Amino acid sequence: MTVATTCPYCGVGCGVLARANADGSVHVEGDTQHAANHGRLCVKGSALGETMDLRGRLLHPMLRAPDGTLQRASWDDALDRVAAGFRRVIDEHGPDAVAFYVSGQLLTEDYYVVNKLAKGYIGTANIDTNSRLCMSSAVAGHKRAFGEDVVPGCYEDLEQAELIVLVGSNTAWCHPIVYQRIAKAKESANPPRMVVIDPRHTATCESADLHLPVKPGTDVWLFNGLLAFLFQHGAMDARFVEAHTEGFAQTLAAAQKDAGDPAEVARICGVQLADLLNFYRWFARCKRTVTLFSQGVNQSSSGTDKVNSIINCHLLTGRIGKPGMGPFSLTGQPNAMGGREVGGLANMLAAHMELENPVHRQVVQSFWQSPRIAERPGLKAVDLFEAIGEGKVKALWIMATNPAVSLPDADRVKQALARCEWVVSSDIVAQTDTNAYAHALLPALGWGEKDGTVTNSERRISRQRAFLPAPENARADWRIVCEVARRMGFAEGFEFDDVHAVFAEHARLTAYRNHEARAGDAPAAHRLLNLEGLANLGRHAYDTLQPVQWPVAASGEGEARLFAYGGFSHPGGRARFIATPARMPRHATDREYPLVLNTGRVRDQWHTMTRTGKAPRLTGHIPEPFVDMHPHDALRCGVREGELARVQSRWGAMVARVKHSGGILAGNVFVPIHWNDQFASDARVGGVVNPVVDPISGEPEFKHTPVSVEPFPVRWYGFALSRELLMPQGLSYWTSIQGDRFRRYEIAHRERPSECSAWARAWLGVTDPDADWLEYEDRSTGIYRAAHVIDDRIESCVFLSSRPDLPARHWLASLFVQERLEDDDRMALLLGESSGPAASAGPTVCSCFGVGRDTICEAIRTHGLETPAQITSRLRAGGNCGSCVPELRQLIAEVRAEVNA
Numbered sequence: 001m002t003v004a005t006t007c008p009y010c011g012v013g014c015g016v017l018a019r020a021n022a023d024g025s026v027h028v029e030g031d032t033q034h035a036a037n038h039g040r041l042c043v044k045g046s047a048l049g050e051t052m053d054l055r056g057r058l059l060h061p062m063l064r065a066p067d068g069t070l071q072r073a074s075w076d077d078a079l080d081r082v083a084a085g086f087r088r089v090i091d092e093h094g095p096d097a098v099a100f101y102v103s104g105q106l107l108t109e110d111y112y113v114v115n116k117l118a119k120g121y122i123g124t125a126n127i128d129t130n131s132r133l134c135m136s137s138a139v140a141g142h143k144r145a146f147g148e149d150v151v152p153g154c155y156e157d158l159e160q161a162e163l164i165v166l167v168g169s170n171t172a173w174c175h176p177i178v179y180q181r182i183a184k185a186k187e188s189a190n191p192p193r194m195v196v197i198d199p200r201h202t203a204t205c206e207s208a209d210l211h212l213p214v215k216p217g218t219d220v221w222l223f224n225g226l227l228a229f230l231f232q233h234g235a236m237d238a239r240f241v242e243a244h245t246e247g248f249a250q251t252l253a254a255a256q257k258d259a260g261d262p263a264e265v266a267r268i269c270g271v272q273l274a275d276l277l278n279f280y281r282w283f284a285r286c287k288r289t290v291t292l293f294s295q296g297v298n299q300s301s302s303g304t305d306k307v308n309s310i311i312n313c314h315l316l317t318g319r320i321g322k323p324g325m326g327p328f329s330l331t332g333q334p335n336a337m338g339g340r341e342v343g344g345l346a347n348m349l350a351a352h353m354e355l356e357n358p359v360h361r362q363v364v365q366s367f368w369q370s371p372r373i374a375e376r377p378g379l380k381a382v383d384l385f386e387a388i389g390e391g392k393v394k395a396l397w398i399m400a401t402n403p404a405v406s407l408p409d410a411d412r413v414k415q416a417l418a419r420c421e422w423v424v425s426s427d428i429v430a431q432t433d434t435n436a437y438a439h440a441l442l443p444a445l446g447w448g449e450k451d452g453t454v455t456n457s458e459r460r461i462s463r464q465r466a467f468l469p470a471p472e473n474a475r476a477d478w479r480i481v482c483e484v485a486r487r488m489g490f491a492e493g494f495e496f497d498d499v500h501a502v503f504a505e506h507a508r509l510t511a512y513r514n515h516e517a518r519a520g521d522a523p524a525a526h527r528l529l530n531l532e533g534l535a536n537l538g539r540h541a542y543d544t545l546q547p548v549q550w551p552v553a554a555s556g557e558g559e560a561r562l563f564a565y566g567g568f569s570h571p572g573g574r575a576r577f578i579a580t581p582a583r584m585p586r587h588a589t590d591r592e593y594p595l596v597l598n599t600g601r602v603r604d605q606w607h608t609m610t611r612t613g614k615a616p617r618l619t620g621h622i623p624e625p626f627v628d629m630h631p632h633d634a635l636r637c638g639v640r641e642g643e644l645a646r647v648q649s650r651w652g653a654m655v656a657r658v659k660h661s662g663g664i665l666a667g668n669v670f671v672p673i674h675w676n677d678q679f680a681s682d683a684r685v686g687g688v689v690n691p692v693v694d695p696i697s698g699e700p701e702f703k704h705t706p707v708s709v710e711p712f713p714v715r716w717y718g719f720a721l722s723r724e725l726l727m728p729q730g731l732s733y734w735t736s737i738q739g740d741r742f743r744r745y746e747i748a749h750r751e752r753p754s755e756c757s758a759w760a761r762a763w764l765g766v767t768d769p770d771a772d773w774l775e776y777e778d779r780s781t782g783i784y785r786a787a788h789v790i791d792d793r794i795e796s797c798v799f800l801s802s803r804p805d806l807p808a809r810h811w812l813a814s815l816f817v818q819e820r821l822e823d824d825d826r827m828a829l830l831l832g833e834s835s836g837p838a839a840s841a842g843p844t845v846c847s848c849f850g851v852g853r854d855t856i857c858e859a860i861r862t863h864g865l866e867t868p869a870q871i872t873s874r875l876r877a878g879g880n881c882g883s884c885v886p887e888l889r890q891l892i893a894e895v896r897a898e899v900n901a
Helices: 075-093 108-122 136-146 155-159 176-186 203-207 219-232 238-244 248-259 262-269 273-285 303-317 336-341 358-368 381-389 410-419 477-487 499-511 539-543 631-637 756-764 810-815 823-831 853-863 868-875 885-900
Strands: 003-006 015-020 026-030 062-064 070-072 098-102 127-129 163-167 193-197 210-212 289-293 326-329 395-399 422-427 440-443 452-455 460-464 595-600 626-629 644-648 653-659 668-672 705-711 716-722 733-739 742-749 772-778 783-790 793-801 844-846
Touching (some): 062 075, 075 395, 075 422, 075 440, 075 477, 108 127, 108 336, 108 358, 127 381, 136 303, 155 289, 163 273, 176 203, 193 273, 219 273, 219 303, 238 303, 248 303, 262 273, 303 326, 336 452, 381 410, 452 499, 499 539, 626 631, 631 705, 783 823, 810 823, 844 885, 853 885, 868 885
Parallel strands (some): 163 289, 193 210, 289 326, 422 440, 595 668
Antiparallel strands (some): 003 015, 062 440, 452 460, 595 705, 716 742, 733 742, 772 783
């Protein structure tokens, strides 16, 4: 049976149709009826079926024994131990000695229950989420400007805009379906202009009419300058400002002081004055303007001010809440917004109520009928783990996240976890960097098994439905929390029979005393988060709930756009202009650390790879951690493309392969966030990132850490492919990559084996002296190749060299699909190259259809292809999610330049 559900990756919230097949496989396709994606899926969503096996799953509760080993336990024993551990710490040290660190991967119902336990029953606000790392600056900016955490527009605005501005967002890679909507709009009869504001020239820039490569950390100068320009050139909507806002004069004065001269703004931002003025003029002239912003704005020590500097420009021009216009925060995780709705951040209450507001606290406690309510904000993520390290927080429950990888200054996070008296982790994966420190592991349900709701970037609530049975002993997170709460003595507040009952309570709370929850004499203002129309859903109506945007009226109708005619959530109903004095990031570069480190995602991976790392077609595009840097910086640092380098800051170091993408400004480097100790020897970039946070939002400065780059010397490079897992931990460098019917290892070491043959046999586990063993060695050049064959079928192979330019891996991968090696294949293994079709495919460009770079380039040359559509017509590349279309454009340009040279 096909089930309509929702993708578990980014905040676009794509609808998915999923079906479990009789052979155990899972079929996935886009839901054409879902308004977020209209049937399109990115490559990660398309590959969901490849991630559903139980390899590496945590399937039973595990408790750590006194000798440090994890031992299987019953649910009763595990739940008793978890409850007793938290109860002991609370009794001895008080409620603020315990904490919860949760995730935007949780469903809204999971989030609701754990927030209720922490704030209403234990009485601590020490519950924070990994959404703190990506969305909290947007939350704080929304609240300062609008009075509530509200995204005013919807995706349809992208198709109606005259100007689309993308700030700090590689949308083509990180939100591909949103990018495809923009790309489709640009092919229309009246295409919008598109401006990309980003220090890097990313795939998103390939479709831009203008790219402003601003100096990292200068966004506030840019948008303060825009505000001053708009006012000076008569682009202000005076009627809207007068009727619906306050604080404009002070905000304008601050902007003019810092950024009143466009020439000075261009100098500070490091962009051409003519380009800056083009952007300013376009913004002034185009009434229907949407400004999309994401992590490049949020992940900053001035992230909240960056958000408000953008919103200020939309308030000034009245471009908010109407078709084709508005500021739009692109959410990073699938349910970051749902978590915020139920108070999943340490400084919030459920239903968008304020923890520091005594009236709000009374409303929530009254609704919950809870014995207590947290009275002050809890510890935000970075502060929370500092408190754990200092011994102030002694018990921690982590849910669906991996803070030992994802937090800044991540080595200190590991130290804090090692010191914590009682660490509980609810997860679907047994082995993670974080779970190594857990005293109790609780097996949770994963995507395909979970049931509940999520909310996407445009406030659209969608059902995530189960289409697979719970594996082994795994349980829903909300149910696990309820069981622990009952064992802690809180039975009455957690008597939910099913997930529908949890959602119904959440919906009722959003409507409860909605117009009364204001303190002081200011006129009462309603909370826009109001699910009144969903509060009385029966079970069948919940099960069949169609995607709907909040607020949801009593009729059940949602609302696509907000604030077109005011109605903001501040007392008095006015929006607030926020003065945003410009300032540079806290830590500046110097002689010891002369480069600025920027971190972010790559196209085909997600977070710490526990899901995407399983899918062979997602590992082919970018298989290894890398440091992208300008060739001039590489020369000064003494490193070369393709070789290994150490990236170091005052907080830590990591090792990655040097890459020149051509899209990085001199003085900057970029490293992806995904790799960790389960997939690489030393590639956790979180250990390098500085722990400075925005003083308002608490969001870390992931986009600006001073670093140095230096060679990571090794004597040899190599790679291996094996059907069986290998143990590479003794090597100086390794990366593990999932392939189709094999695992690939990129390796390097400081000392060359004295006997390559003996070393290779031992590492590949070939103990039989009469094994079918092929090998070739040239000691003069340092080349060694070997392969192990069983019954004419390749089992493993290893290639070593003193240089990093080893043979292509793609044709070797194709051998593992074959049932039998031919004589030509054996010869190719010894020669280190093949002349077959697989040899010429090249690195993967289109992951959806497995089309390689060399195949595409040859088709461009041979057939004179001039557009991505022509490539799609001939090779299918780019014809599914479209994430590779920018790269196809780059290849067309490269081949054209090569032909014309």
